[in-house]
Amino acid sequence: MRELQRQIIAEMGVKPSIDPAAEIRRRVDFLKEYLLATGAGGFVLGVSGGLDSTLAGRLAQLAVEELNGAGTAADFVAVRLPYGRQTDEEDAQRAMEFIAPKTSWSYNVAPAVDGFVAEFAATTGESIADFTKGNIKARARMVAQYALAGARNLLVIGTDHAAESVTGFFTKFGDGGADVLPLYTLDKRQNRALLRELNAPARLYDKVPTADLLDGVPGRTDEDELGLRYDVIDDYLEGKDVLVTDAQAIEKRYLATRHKRTVPVSLLDTWWK
Ligand SMILES: Nc1ncnc2c1ncn2[C@@H]1O[C@H](COP(=O)(O)OP(=O)(O)OC[C@H]2O[C@@H]([n+]3cccc(C(=O)O)c3)[C@H](O)[C@@H]2O)[C@@H](O)[C@H]1O
Numbered sequence: 060m061r062e063l064q065r066q067i068i069a070e071m072g073v074k075p076s077i078d079p080a081a082e083i084r085r086r087v088d089f090l091k092e093y094l095l096a097t098g099a100g101g102f103v104l105g106v107s108g109g110l111d112s113t114l115a116g117r118l119a120q121l122a123v124e125e126l127n128g129a130g131t132a133a134d135f136v137a138v139r140l141p142y143g144r145q146t147d148e149e150d151a152q153r154a155m156e157f158i159a160p161k162t163s164w165s166y167n168v169a170p171a172v173d174g175f176v177a178e179f180a181a182t183t184g185e186s187i188a189d190f191t192k193g194n195i196k197a198r199a200r201m202v203a204q205y206a207l208a209g210a211r212n213l214l215v216i217g218t219d220h221a222a223e224s225v226t227g228f229f230t231k232f233g234d235g236g237a238d239v240l241p242l243y244t245l246d247k248r249q250n251r252a253l254l255r256e257l258n259a260p261a262r263l264y265d266k267v268p269t270a271d272l273l274d275g276v277p278g279r280t281d282e283d284e285l286g287l288r289y290d291v292i293d294d295y296l297e298g299k300d301v302l303v304t305d306a307q308a309i310e311k312r313y314l315a316t317r318h319k320r321t322v323p324v325s326l327l328d329t330w331w332k
């Protein structure tokens with residue numbers, strides 16, 4: 060195995076193979092234990108209709124149900140955060156049905172995002188690039204989740220996992236801004252395996268991953284943007300041999316996005332040198 064590959068696998072905590080039922084138990088227990096340790100009143104999570112938030116949402120709901128069953132008050136707020144009307148809204152509704160959250164809300168981020176975009180143009184005299192606007196959508200979702208968390212004493216669940224973390228494929232302080240990460244250490248196919256174990260509809264765990272941040276290309280697939288297939292990223296994270304060009308592409312992304320996986324750089328840091 061490549062030396063950097065070994066280091067990355069250790070940093071991300073990925074196992075070459077998993078027992079899905081045991082991983083579900085471990086993550087539900089983690090959510091329960093952490094909530095009890097903080098004294099917070101529950102969790103909030105944006106549910107997109109994609110597979111990561113479907114899985115994280117179901118784990119959170121199971122944790123809250125178990126806590127409630129043991130006599131501890133706790134809530135789970137699953138929140139739809141569309142930018143206007145999203146093209147795969149039907150999948151988002153199916154995800155909500157599967158998660159069966161204690162509380163569900165819908166919070167349209169379009170007025171906030173459009174306000175930022177209008178002020179950007181007024182400030183700079185330029186119209187914003189679709190890509191930059193996409194990151195505003197992800198950050199507006201973060202702000203909405205923290206507004207709900209602040210109002211209800213909740214913790215914000217993030218869906219970061221090994222295949223997104225290694226590639227830095229998330230918006231810094233957007234979907235990367237969260238309090239607790241129940242999917243951490245899993246690669247993409249392992250996320251899928253947990254959802255299957257939880258008896259999710261196949262349509263939800265077979266769904267093609269999309270950040271869905273662009274006005275111009277709704278539903279653009281992650282793999283198209285990354286130029287890498289998740290199967291290859293997952294193989295790499297499970298310690299398998301992949302094409303040298305693919306390994307180099309993953310490592311290039313890993314090294315270029317280290318700043319996203321740390322607190323902001325100060326003059327005491329040396330990791331970037
Ligand atoms: N070396 C460095 N040290 C410290 N900070 C550094 C830096 N380089 C850039 N930065 C900062 O980071 C910023 C760039 O990072 P960021 O704003 O995140 O932007 P960026 O990484 O360029 O874009 C986010 C990527 O994540 C993808 N994404 C986002 C959200 C969800 C999902 C999904 O899978 O669903 C995917 C999205 O499609 C896009 O490819 C720069 O503007 C700069 O402020």
Ligand SMILES: Nc1ncnc2c1ncn2[C@@H]1O[C@H](COP(=O)(O)OP(=O)(O)OP(=O)(O)O)[C@@H](O)[C@H]1O
Binds near residue numbers: 107140268
């Ligand atoms: N339209 C949306 N409504 C609510 N939450 C959203 C929306 N888009 C993104 N999010 C939040 O941002 C997170 C990051 O998006 P990401 O696309 O990585 O995950 P996903 O959509 O759940 O799964 P997948 O990666 O398979 O598409 C989501 O897990 C979800 O919490």
Ligand SMILES: [Mg+2]
Binds near residue numbers: 109110
């Ligand atoms: Mg998605």
